[in-house]
Amino acid sequence: MKKSFQKTLIAASVGGLLAVASMSASAINANGTTNLLFPYVNTATSAYTFVTVxxxxxxxxxxxxxxxxxxxxxxxxxxxxxxxxxxxxxxTANDVMQFEVRKALDLPTIFGDTTSKPYYYTGGTGRNGFLIVNSAAADNPAAINASLYGEAVVIDTASGLRMAYSSDNLQTLGATANSDFSIGNVGPGAGGPETGNSFDANGDAVNDAVHMVSWYQTPTVSTSWFVAPLGLRSEMTPSAGGGLTGTYNMYDSSFAQTGAYDNNENFNSGAKPTSVKCVGVIQRSDILFPGALANTNNGGFSNLATTAVATDGAEDNKSLVYKVQSTSAVGSASTFVSRETIR
Structure with missing residues (x-):
């Protein structure tokens, strides 16, 4: 009975992996990279994070x-x-490493991979965050300065979460021990995860990250944003724990006022900054005052600005932002995650 259950679980999980993987981004950086950032991993008991390197x-x-x-x-x-x-x-050379981050499923054994030896997360269940993979020889003597490519699939059977992403444009250049994920990305194979052609509160081009965010009617669809401030790897995940802190606020299209637009093009002023350390989830209620919050419950949009991330990296005020949408309106509980567009 136990073996039958395990086989069923493996089949269901791997089937879900293959089905969701077909939705993942297909764009690939032709040059590869020595450093990969996997911005979201999940170790909930009901979740599986499948990583490919x-x-x-x-x-x-x-x-x-x-x-x-x-x-x-x-x-x-x-x-x-x-x-x-x-x-x-x-x-090994020409290797594909596929694994589930907490070894909830032993993919190398299941799939007959005898050459890859992943490093698994052992810090317990019920956690989320990110993974950085570095193959630079400067990082450790046995590293190989590899041309790496990666993708991940995250499935949560309890929440209905289905997320798939490629590591393309989630990397840095340079075979360094301390990857800098703040560097502005100005094209394929250049820089880090986020571009530098955003705007400040005066509408002037600066290196701050501003993301266009929108949401459906609440509570039919619950919308929040998973964010990760960017900088040097040593500051994003220091050995003593902690992480970088980012500060966020919502602005109108001219960056003259804080607040948000409703779904009838009316701007509702009134917002306050909120901060996230290392990783976190921002709700509209964390930023918008009660009036602006209530007036945009039927749907709306705003400019989510990363107004402060102090890093020793090349550029300040950079973050990755992912929209998290949950609903039961489609017949069953479903959660969808998508990367927000930088303005």
Whole structure:
């Protein structure tokens, strides 16, 4: 009975993995990279985070990847610290490494992979955060300066979460031990996850990250935003725990006032800044005052500005922002996650 249940669970989970993977982004950076950022991993008991790392030929030899996890308890305060965990995984030339981050399913064994040795997260269940993979020789002597590609699939059977993403444009250039994810991305194969052509409160072009965010009618669809402030790897997931802190606010299209638009093009002023350390989830109620919140419950949009991230990296005020939408209006509980567009 136990073996039958395990087979059923494996079949269902792997089937879900393959089905959701077909939805993942197909764009690939032709040059690969030594550093990958997986911005969302989840270790809930009902969740599976499947990660793929490809080590693309070109003379890449056997060696190490250095894995860095930064996580906090799901539902923890946005001001709370992330825990740090790091260790080495091993690879071979032309290797594809596929694994579930907490080893809820032993994919290498299930799929017959005898050469990949992932470094699993062992910090417990009920956590979320990010994973950074570094293959730079500057990071550790047995690393290989590989041309890496990656993707991830996150499935939560309790919430109905289905998320799939490619690591394309979620990387940095340079074979360095301390990856800088704040660097502005100005095209394929250049820089980090976010561009630098955004705006400040006066509408002037600066390096701040401003994301266009929208939402459906509440409570038919519950909308929030998962954010991760960006900077040096050592600051995003320091060995002592903690992480970078980002400050966020919502603005009108001219950046003259704080607030949000309703679904009839009316601007409702009234918003206050909110902060997130390492990773966190922003609700509209964290930023909008009660009047603006109530007046935009039928749907609306705003400009979510990252107004402060102090980092020793190349650029300040950068964040990744993902919209999280949950609803039962389509017949069953479903949660969808998508990356927000930087303005």
């Amino acid at each position: 490809v080590n693309r030929g070109d003379g890449n030899a056997a060696g190490n990847y250095h894995f860095y996890y930064g996580t906090k308890a799901i539902g923890a305060a946005n001001s709370g610290d992330c825990d740090h965990q790091d260790g080495l995984a091993t690879t």
